[in-house]
Amino acid sequence: MFAGSAAALAHLNAATGDVDRAVSGLLQVAVSEPDRPWGASAPWLVPGLAARLDPDAFAVDVMQAAQTLDRTLGDERLSAMGPFAELTRAMTAAHPEHGVLLWASAAFMRRLGAFDEAVDWASLAWTLEQSKPAAAVLGGVWRRMGREADTVELWTSVLRDHPDDVEMHVDLGELLARMGRFDEAEEWIERGLAIDPAHPTAGPAVHGVRWARDHDVAHLVALADHLRAHPDHPYALHLLTGACEGTWLRHVPLPTEAVTKLLPVLVEKGTPGDAEGIRFDVSALEVPSAVRAVHLLYPRLGVTVQSVREPDMRVPLRAGKYAVWSYPSGETQARPVPGPPAPQVAAAVAGVAGPAWTHPAAAYDQAVLLAGCPLGDLLGALVHPPAVPEATADGLPLGREHAALWLRIVQVWACLGIAHHKADEPWEGSVRREVLVDLAFGPEDWVSDAALFALVATAWLVPDVRDDVAELVGNRFLDAVKATQTREVSVLSSLADLVLATPSMPPALRDLARRCRDAEDGEPEHTSGRVQAQPEPDRPQRRSLFSRWRRGSRGDRSRS
Template sequence: MPHDHAHDHAREQAHDPAQGPGGHGEAPCGAREFGGDAGARAEGVGDPAQEAYGELAMARLALDDGELRHAATHVANALFRVPELPEAHAMLEVLVDRAPDGGTGLFVPDERGGMFAGGAAARAHLRAAAGEFDAAVGDLGQVAASEPHRPWAASAPWLTPDLAPRLDPDAFARTLIRTSQFLDDPVPEEHRAHFSPFADVARAMAEAHPGHGVLLWTGSSFLRRLDALREAADWAFRAWTRDRSVEAAVMLGTVWRRTGREADTEKLWAGVLRDHPENLELHVDLGELLARQGRFDEGLGWIERALEADPAHPKAAPAAHGVRWDRDRDTAHLVALIDHLRRHPDHGYAHELVARACSGPWLRHAPYPTEALTNVTRRMLEQVEPGDADLAVTLSALEPPSALLAVRSAFPRFGLTVRSVPEPDLRVPSRPGGYAVWAYDPGSTEARPVAGPPAPAVAAAVRELADPSWAHPAFAYDCAVRLAGCELADLLGVLVHPPAPDDSELGRAFARHEPALWVRTVQIWACLGIAHHRADEPWAGSERRRVLVDLAFGTEDWVSDAALFAMVATAWLVPDVRDDVAELVGERFVEAVRAHRTREVTLLGSLAELALATPEMIPDVRELARTVLRNLADESA
């Protein structure tokens, strides 16, 4: 199981030097406490600098009226838009002069202890002006961690190595670990320069306090995230040789692992556990280290020892499921993580692991359309703008109707000729049902929509949700609960009358380059919405099940596997439906395999991926799905 920054965050939070080993002091504030613009509207028209100057103009008006708190809000908004803006910092100096407490009381946390990022940064600058440097550095560190893409530290002229003699090393160590635990490991290269002032101060602090072990290992954690691996290793090694603390060993092993020294890390951590067998976190770390090398059973042994000592350990059980997934590639282990989260919603490591493990079609994203029609569309869009161009194509065999729907979303006057309809006829539902969205007139090879256009509000709601990727199927199901109040007729209408992408950059990219993926994505989310229709009805006799089954076994189309995915996503979260969903998905997949013997089935690979993503899938069907995917890969090689 790869060990990434999410695990280190939890690991390092557990050893927060504010608490001491095993303590329970003040909880580190999370990146979520620093949010957007606190509900304030920008006084500009979209350009950050222009908006910032507009905010400062409003701040001056408020100051003229003696409204200091109102002025402070506008200054915070200006800093949020352009953290380094000189005029904003000049306005902070005015607040220092006008406010009786130097202005720090103008920026206070809300009732939950959170603060708007601009306000927290303003308070940091004002605290520095008042000589409260430990608090100022702490505030600025949290803001920088919450918004690593903004130059918060670079905007602080007071944050220089000359500050080191005025900082308390214990307080600075707390700032380093609390900042580090919310940063990516490593921080994206384009953002690392934003943290250089912190790194320079850390170096000055380490030079001033060379024997401060906690400062060294927390500094190692911070420098590792900036990819300064040689320094990070040196600092952790110095901390380890000085104090022999578990925390220093964790940091040293972590940076060694990043530099390919897994064997040294294993030896170090195994030795530490001989002296500290009670450290269950390190049992998990070592187990995952071994699993990463393919030594799955050895790794599980360490993790299971932690579970024996504490069956409720928040990381051990999730880690065991994660290692088993890496070893077996059986979706049952991912679903076990979801079940664990349902029982223990506060165990965030389970969510991190399942989100990290899910990749590929259906587990992580919508399957890419593979029809000849969509391939042709992609080539046409490389040469022609979407619009009313007169284009026509002849297909040797009929393809799913949604593929043509996607083409015509880009080229409304697109003409299509179909030479044959191989057996089994994809126009004919494999099960009789009461719900359908496509129908063919006798002898026709062009489907017509059965459902009418959706209500504009429902189309807009689906468009807002439509994203071709998700953390995992259960997450997609949860997100779609926002469609629970939509009328069934409208959700069915979305399937064949999909809304156009919005006018965002991503929406324009869909319209210009990937109209087929957009249609696919909209249909998936509409079906997820159907999965929430009358959710209080017991599954077996529910209308939502009846609709999804009819769509899955109806005319062969993208709607078919979208409906199946909605059932699979439901099964990830609802154990009682798993056997039924596994039977339905397995039946539909085997049906496609049989059809593939005599004709092309463009959904075959997608259905195979769905079978592998389905909880409680029949083992023989799972093996058949793996075989199908191998054969398809060989054919395309």
């Protein structure tokens, strides 16, 4: 029901004397909308109510509240939860030997940032009942306070007495990984997998630890494969989403060419669309899409190229059938080959185009909406993008000054649409492969790496194409590296990120790509012991403490 209706029902229950149901209902409303002072609106919600509440029922309520909150609230939200915190303190004071109430309250108060109280209550609960949930909560609070070594010692001792607890194997393994002890971490999680090979968190967790250890994208692809095979395992998606960061794993690359930096200046100055009399000199030829992005807004802007350096970026690296750019003999201004797409195709591309995705396989899946678009129209969208919208499909605000980024975004999604063209054809010899390869090895351009990303996203989902895609991406990257010996290659960093995102890429090429990225960033991007794949200490709850308690309890202390 609506939050207001649920709160009204809680007030009615309080008025009729059903305080357990009243507290439960209002607490559910409060944690679902922690920005609003639901507790302060209830004059009956006072610490003295503790004498009338069932401690078993209250324990279930605060357990569920802790799971709903997931993470520690910010300071601005804590005041709204104040009345519930005071009631929790009163309940623990009234029932100092109720172990379940103590550790459940500790889990709740941890979410409210009251770490000292949380650790005191969880420690007392552990002393009283030596239960696995008490140990899990106590370790969680210690970990949040930076006491990782104490947590490792506690959980190791618990697993000696309860070797079948797969969840604690995973918790311990992930904690050890966060501490940089990756081999031990993997060993503990694999022990849990041996107990239950189908466990919904152990399988994803081992891939997460391996990714944290060596940053081989194969482990992320394994997570994507696991999620596809087990869509009911949300922890795999949580780990995959947390690990996929940076260019191509999460988002399109930003334009870096000199001519694109002119756009915000022209827009800010209110330059008329004809840009009469304005010329822009570049020291060397830049990729045609960068110039096209400026000309979409200012078609009469003059761009003077002072030099064309070798190897000539206008010349395709491989002869091909499909192309979107051509350079008339001796000219430095590229001309679009295909015409504009049909309006309905332009609208379809704009309808899915966004700068980011949760992971490459998800981008490929989303682009299936373009599977029915004619190939010629998708090629046309690469050089004749829809008008810059006020916001992208996923809500990113845009303006005219973002025309270059918008073209980048459109090109990526149009290529992903091409990856779905005649998807029933065998990969080798298919039209979709031929088109994407021709674009990738055509004149150097943003279209080149957009086409390569479509190949990479396909490889994330189709094991049979991974070796082929790795060879294509690797060769295109090596061509770019060779070109940097005599001229600048503005897409080199993007191509290096593509190498790092490609399954089955040879280690030597991955290492070369990392060195290129390190040189670009000025600092190492990949270091041993850096844990990106592991969730932060306040990660979303993966399982119900309530269900763990129920499995371990002798009696059913829950209420319906």
